Amino acid sequence: MHNLETLGWKNEFNVDQENVARILTVQKNSFRASDGELDYQAHLSGRFLNESTSPLDFPAVGDWVEVQKLSEERKAVIKRVLPRASQFVRQAAGERTDPQIVAANIDIAFIVNSLNHDLNVRRIERYILLAYDSGAMPIVLLTKKDQASEDEIEEAISSVKEVAIGVPILAISSLTGDGIEELMNHLTTGKTGALLGSSGVGKSTLINAIVGYEVQETKGIREDDSKGRHTTTHREMFMLPNGAMLIDTPGMREIQLWDGESAMETTFQDVEVLEKECRFSDCAHKTEPGCRIQEALGTGELSEERYASYLKLQREIAFEKRKQNQKAKLEEKSKWKKISKQQKDSYKYRAR
Numbered sequence: 001m002h003n004l005e006t007l008g009w010k011n012e013f014n015v016d017q018e019n020v021a022r023i024l025t026v027q028k029n030s031f032r033a034s035d036g037e038l039d040y041q042a043h044l045s046g047r048f049l050n051e052s053t054s055p056l057d058f059p060a061v062g063d064w065v066e067v068q069k070l071s072e073e074r075k076a077v078i079k080r081v082l083p084r085a086s087q088f089v090r091q092a093a094g095e096r097t098d099p100q101i102v103a104a105n106i107d108i109a110f111i112v113n114s115l116n117h118d119l120n121v122r123r124i125e126r127y128i129l130l131a132y133d134s135g136a137m138p139i140v141l142l143t144k145k146d147q148a149s150e151d152e153i154e155e156a157i158s159s160v161k162e163v164a165i166g167v168p169i170l171a172i173s174s175l176t177g178d179g180i181e182e183l184m185n186h187l188t189t190g191k192t193g194a195l196l197g198s199s200g201v202g203k204s205t206l207i208n209a210i211v212g213y214e215v216q217e218t219k220g221i222r223e224d225d226s227k228g229r230h231t232t233t234h235r236e237m238f239m240l241p242n243g244a245m246l247i248d249t250p251g252m253r254e255i256q257l258w259d260g261e262s263a264m265e266t267t268f269q270d271v272e273v274l275e276k277e278c279r280f281s282d283c284a285h286k287t288e289p290g291c292r293i294q295e296a297l298g299t300g301e302l303s304e305e306r307y308a309s310y311l312k313l314q315r316e317i318a319f320e321k322r323k324q325n326q327k328a329k330l331e332e333k334s335k336w337k338k339i340s341k342q343q344k345d346s347y348k349y350r351a352r
């Protein structure tokens with residue numbers, strides 16, 4: 001069923017097909033890759049160990065890589081990462097200013113939320129922004145449909161609709177199979193999807209339901225405290241029976257933006273249209289009489305929360321950008337310091 005084509009391979013990189021594989025899992029510096037027929041245990045070639053290699057240059061789940069297969073059975077060396085069609089990037093956890101690739105070459109970013117917990121539309125908004133920024137199409141999945149009433153489902157869908165303009169919203173249940181067929185209409189042969197969302201929303205259970213058997217270990221909710229157990233610990237790509245791929249990711253509690261500037265327009269189409277309609281080209285949209293944004297806020301056409309969220313994300317992106325520029329400057333400085341020290345040292349040596 002799976003060969004390079006069904007894995008989504010498009011032969012546009014000018015690499016011999018023999019030497020192409022797709023990354024299925026990453027654990028530290030150990031990779032599992034598939035050429036569509038066989039799995040390979042792969043490791044990085046020396047060129048990745050260069051000091052200046054950015055985290056974005058390393059292979060991630062979903063990447064197409066050029067490999068050199070070794071004579072040792074099912075071992076390979078990764079020579080390079082082929083250009084990505086899309087990459088889902090977030091700010092790495094912790095204090096550092098580093099990007100982290102959640103998944104590469106994703107066609108559809110499934111933003112997964114559970115119907116039996118509080119829906120956080122602000123978080124969904126953020127994920128949609130990241131999805132568009134990555135180059136993937138977002139789809140919002142509302143899981144555990146079997147645990148919500150018709151009214152609750154309708155209410156959830158309508159509140160998500162307000163922040164997910166033009167984005168498909170599907171309510172599904174992995175328990176009853178309700179809605180899975182509709183989901184699979186999107187995830188067709190050769191397509192790659194990624195499941196993104198908090199821990200316990202049912203990502204692994206969904207993969208099991210699609211694959212039809214237990215591929216991802218899931219643990220039941222403990223009855224005593226009804227907390228979902230954290231189960232997924234690393235990203236992994238699964239091949240589905242229909243020839244599509246689905247990437248499971250560990251639950252992400254917070255997702256910090258890395259970039260997203262270019263995706264703001266698509267994510268906040270409603271706000272941007274109003275801004276363009278404003279007759280003052282340099283309007284701060286605060287107190288100007290006759291301002292279109294103020295008018296829309298007044299009539300409720302645009303909700304205060306949505307507008308506040310728009311401004312907040314805009315500020316956040318600008319802040320990240322400044323931080324990244326600052327970091328780049330510091331790195332440049334330390335590089336020149338090093339070079340000038342080397343030059344001095346070599347001069348001292350020659351002078352002696």
Ligand SMILES: Nc1nc2c(ncn2[C@@H]2O[C@H](COP(=O)(O)OP(=O)(O)OP(=O)(O)O)[C@@H](O)[C@H]2O)c(=O)[nH]1
Pocket residue numbers: 143144145146147172173174175176198199200201202203204205206218219220221228229230231232233249250251252
């Ligand atoms: N009733 C019901 N329960 C579900 C459904 N899907 C998942 N669950 C339950 O929700 C709990 C968490 O599901 P998981 O699939 O482990 O959640 P996850 O999103 O993979 O969580 P992490 O791996 O921690 O990121 C488990 O107890 C599942 O049985 C569903 O459609 N209906």
Ligand SMILES: [Zn+2]
Pocket residue numbers: 278279280283284285286288291292293294
């Ligand atoms: Zn205005």
